[in-house]
Amino acid sequence: MMIREDCAALDAADKLAGCRARFALPAGTIYLDGNSLGAMPANVPARMKVAIEQEWAEGLIRSWNDADWYPAPQRTGDRIARLIGAGQGEVIVADSTSVNLFKVLVAATRMRPGRGVILAERTNFPTDVYIAESVAEMTGCELRCVDPEEVMSAIDENVAIVSLTHVNYKTGKRYDMEAMTRRAHEAGALVVWDLCHTAGAMPVYLNRCEVDFAVGCGYKYLNGGPGAPAFVFVASRHLEHVRQPLSGWHGHAQPFAFTHEYAPHAGIDRMLTGTAPQLGLISLESALEAFDGVDMEALREKSVSLGDLFITLAEQELAGLGFTLATPRDADQRGSQVSLRHAEGYAIMQALIARNIIGDFRAPDILRFGFAALYVRHVDIWDTIAALKDIVTSEAWNTEAFRTRKSVT
Amino acid sequence: MMIREDCAALDAADKLAGCRARFALPAGTIYLDGNSLGAMPANVPARMKVAIEQEWAEGLIRSWNDADWYPAPQRTGDRIARLIGAGQGEVIVADSTSVNLFKVLVAATRMRPGRGVILAERTNFPTDVYIAESVAEMTGCELRCVDPEEVMSAIDENVAIVSLTHVNYKTGKRYDMEAMTRRAHEAGALVVWDLCHTAGAMPVYLNRCEVDFAVGCGYKYLNGGPGAPAFVFVASRHLEHVRQPLSGWHGHAQPFAFTHEYAPHAGIDRMLTGTAPQLGLISLESALEAFDGVDMEALREKSVSLGDLFITLAEQELAGLGFTLATPRDADQRGSQVSLRHAEGYAIMQALIARNIIGDFRAPDILRFGFAALYVRHVDIWDTIAALKDIVTSEAWNTEAFRTRKSVT
Structure with a gap:
């Protein structure tokens, strides 16, 4: 049985842990949808300010050469x-x-x-x-x-x-x-x-x-x-x-x-x-x-670690709750996401998002969780699985608001 | 004979003069290249800051719907x-x-x-x-x-x-x-x-x-x-x-x-x-x-006024200096730019840009001047023609730096 402290220990040993600070992540949010829209690197706003207010506004056409x-x-x-x-x-x-x-x-x-x-x-x-x-x-x-x-x-x-x-x-x-x-x-x-x-x-x-x-x-x-x-x-x-x-x-x-x-x-x-x-x-x-400076093999190692953890915890915590694994268990056969199927997947994902844990849904029944290893932590996986467990066991998903489709994407 | 004060008078009577304040134009620059890259409207940076720092960074994937x-x-x-x-x-x-x-x-x-x-x-x-x-x-x-x-x-x-x-x-x-x-x-x-x-x-x-x-x-x-x-x-x-x-x-x-x-x-x-x-x-x-609120016919009226002025002043001030008009004199047959041909067009345009008057050059001999009527003034036309006159009469264009092609665009 894994517990949350085991996940925290994995994060403490994570050589890429420092990369998380390169992103401006909203407080209190777990973001597992970087496979749909990546999180914002923290250096982007300053660069864009220069591009817009100096290179475009001041440099004008000259910036095609000068910038x-x-x-x-x-x-x-x-x-x-x-x-x-x-x-x-x-x-x-x-x-x-x-x-x-x-x-x-x-x-x-x-x-x-x-x-x-x-x-x-x-x-x-x-x-x-x-x-x-x-x-x-x-x-x-x-x-x-x-x-x-x-x-x-x-x-x-x-x-x-x-x-x-x-x-x-x-x-x-x-x-x-x-x-x-x-x-x-x-x-x-x-x-x-x-x-x-x-x-x-x-x-x-x-x-x-x-x-x-x-x-x-x-x-x-x-x-x-x-x-x-x-x-x-x-x-x-x-x-x-x-x-x-x-x-x-x-x-x-x-x-x-x-x-x-x-x-x-x-x-x-x-x-x-x-x-x-x-x-x-x-x-x-x-x-x-x-x-910069990130070894892609090390990134993969962490991505596999996150994916394996997600699968392990899903089996440990979500057994009997109607989820099935849609992604190959063998890391050699998967990318950096794990998908679960659930008959009430849409509503469950809405309920999860309402708790500031963001994955996404693909019809007819796929809950997608992407692991961008530069900023996702092992404790994020724990907290996501725990939230899924609570949402399903308490039937928190089963409200009109969550069941009704309204999002375009 | 027109003088600069006549141009200032045209600007004073310009019903669209207020639109210039909608743009963040660099101080001391005359910009006649809006036909290549338009100047930056002053409201853009604030909107982009929201788009980047709130909608992307905070809203993340949700912004496809919520924003x-x-x-x-x-x-x-x-x-x-x-x-x-x-x-x-x-x-x-x-x-x-x-x-x-x-x-x-x-x-x-x-x-x-x-x-x-x-x-x-x-x-x-x-x-x-x-x-x-x-x-x-x-x-x-x-x-x-x-x-x-x-x-x-x-x-x-x-x-x-x-x-x-x-x-x-x-x-x-x-x-x-x-x-x-x-x-x-x-x-x-x-x-x-x-x-x-x-x-x-x-x-x-x-x-x-x-x-x-x-x-x-x-x-x-x-x-x-x-x-x-x-x-x-x-x-x-x-x-x-x-x-x-x-x-x-x-x-x-x-x-x-x-x-x-x-x-x-x-x-x-x-x-x-x-x-x-x-x-x-x-x-x-x-x-x-x-x-917003700009009547396009009024915009056209000003664009024609700027173009006519440019042609009039070019004939008045640049006669005998090697320029020929490449654009139809009849406003009904032209857009919102006037082009001049000159055998030394490239170097002349470089010399002009060095004086912060920005048009552009198209091979083999075209000097292009675009009149974005939302922000170009009649005095800008006067000052441009005066600078062209000075550059050619003083041979200010005839330096190694201006004659040597270095710009990509």
């Missing part, structure tokens, strides 16, 4: 590169994950002419499937959408690109990136990984796994702020062959030459389209300082 | 609608101009099956042509790119969509939106107008002109901040027929139902793709308050 706005997408991409096992010049920040996926999928079909299939899987994050469907329609490809366990066997010589979400947004289940990428390459296919629920949550080894493309989100575990711009990775060996369809001026070899003909930039800049969203980009860039 | 983040793209679009003659629910804020143009052009080719031509013109802003080229390749259409004076006659029964930049970014020359749209419709074609250099600069009457689609920029005359998100207009009569290719989850009828199948939202939301860039969006939304 180094222009190279911010590349610079921020290089910062993210370290977290996902990419090299310098292989990652750039731009647009949204959906838009970047569109670029990559079209580029990939062009790199594999004669192959008519885009392979995706049914439990990919929905937008990934919607985008793949659109790309298939526009490129004359077939979208082959299979169940997760069928992906491996569905990769054949007709597949141009395999598009997979690395960590499932509902269950937290994680693919074996290396094995799946190898299988795709054996069949001559390319692969793109959606890292929305991985980047910043745990180490990723894109180059070690010989991944071709990746896309991901800036506002979850990277803590870039609401709607922060996304990133896109292209392996350097592919860069010169990539022709992406959203060929806007910022992807041009010389954007400010304003030539009539499009000529893609030689490097990762070719993945850009329009003017970079500087305010969001500056927020993301400064937020990434929260990872 | 009304979720409907911000629609709400901000509705605010822009008034400025461009659109109805409520016809404009939404999303992505960049380039990305929005891609959506519109593909959607238009789908609405005109059997017509194989996208018609653009050579002096469109380059990104518009690059994007049209990509859409042509992906849809199997031909991109027909003609000279400005040939557009009217190039519209035939093969044209699916006519894509035009309303006000030319270099010369400030403006198309007759109504006549061109009518001609396109007579031939059965659709039309999309790029309003980057029009929205917020002067009234636009999209619905009166029966325009089909429009796209535009949030960071120029709308003053939304560096890289502010763009907007897209779809005439309500077309909305249900529009199938845009960047079919991300936020354009779905029910984004948070996470269904496997894409079903477009019934309204303008279908033009969305990924998660809205909230920080940029909030900045843009609050910046638009600078237009």
Whole structure:
């Protein structure tokens, strides 16, 4: 039997405990939804104040040069590169994950002419499937959408690109990136990984796994702020062959030459389209300082510790209360979240949020708990499980206010 | 002969003079580059502080509901609608101009099956042509790119969509939106107008002109901040027929139902793709308050007054100094900028900027001066022309520092 003091002891021994002070967390709140919107790093407001009141208001147009706005997408991409096992010049920040996926999928079909299939899987994050469907329609490809366990066997010589979400947004289940990428390459296919629920949550080894493309989100575990711009990775060996369809001026070899003909930039800049969203980009860039000096393997170790603890305590404290585990027990098969199923999941989550413990709900019955290891503590896990136990045993969830759906997200 | 006092008198009589106080302009600077990056409205920092330090840091994920983040793209679009003659629910804020143009052009080719031509013109802003080229390749259409004076006659029964930049970014020359749209419709074609250099600069009457689609920029005359998100207009009569290719989850009828199948939202939301860039969006939304109570016809009147004054003074003061007017003299044929050509334009502009008078330069020889009528004064025009005169007559531009290109933008 674990008790709260055991959790406190784990926190006392936590080498990353000091990172929590890098975030401005609201008092009295336990935040387990960093997989949806990351908490705010404490250095962001001061940086944004400078960006807005000095660089924009005083510097005006000059700041594109003088405040180094222009190279911010590349610079921020290089910062993210370290977290996902990419090299310098292989990652750039731009647009949204959906838009970047569109670029990559079209580029990939062009790199594999004669192959008519885009392979995706049914439990990919929905937008990934919607985008793949659109790309298939526009490129004359077939979208082959299979169940997760069928992906491996569905990769054949007709597949141009395999598009997979690395960590499932509902269950937290994680693919074996290396094995799946190898299988795709054996069949001559390319692969793109959606890292929305991985980047910043745990180490990723894109180059070690010989991944071709990746896309991901800036506002979850990277803590870039609401709607922060996304990133896109292209392996350097592919860069010169990539022709992406959203060929806007910022992807041009010389954007400010304003030539009539499009000529893609030689490097990762070719993945850009329009003017970079500087305010969001500056927020993301400064937020990434929260990872300074953080060893990603140590981060993973803590993330596993938090996840294992959550599962252990859920079994110890919530047995017989109607919860089932939706996430693989084996840490090697999961990301940095644990999900529970419960028939009254929506109302239970509302009741939990009312107690300032914030996770989220995904239909039909999933309660999601994300563990951003930079700021979540082991005692937070204890307190969350204890609250869940109390909410269910006392039927605190069973009120009109909690049962009625009102939130959009 | 006009003298500076005449300009001061014009300012004294200016009914919009009070609007200048709505902006935080740097002391001692004349800013004539609002057509590239708008000045910062004075209310923005306080709003951003709340967005960052309260809504994000304290509200966290709850702010998507509680701080009304979720409907911000629609709400901000509705605010822009008034400025461009659109109805409520016809404009939404999303992505960049380039990305929005891609959506519109593909959607238009789908609405005109059997017509194989996208018609653009050579002096469109380059990104518009690059994007049209990509859409042509992906849809199997031909991109027909003609000279400005040939557009009217190039519209035939093969044209699916006519894509035009309303006000030319270099010369400030403006198309007759109504006549061109009518001609396109007579031939059965659709039309999309790029309003980057029009929205917020002067009234636009999209619905009166029966325009089909429009796209535009949030960071120029709308003053939304560096890289502010763009907007897209779809005439309500077309909305249900529009199938845009960047079919991300936020354009779905029910984004948070996470269904496997894409079903477009019934309204303008279908033009969305990924998660809205909230920080940029909030900045843009609050910046638009600078237009509160401003009659767009009155704004245009002042813009014309500033432009006419600039041309008059240029002729009076700069005669024989190597300048030529690149912008139509007739106000009915121009936007809210005046451009001068000069063989030493680059160095002259650098010398001008060194005196805190900020315009910009576009190769090979264009000096651009944008007149954001909410904050530019008639005396600013006088002082700019006087500085140009001094810089050229004294050859102050002719230094190594000014002649050497170093700015990216």
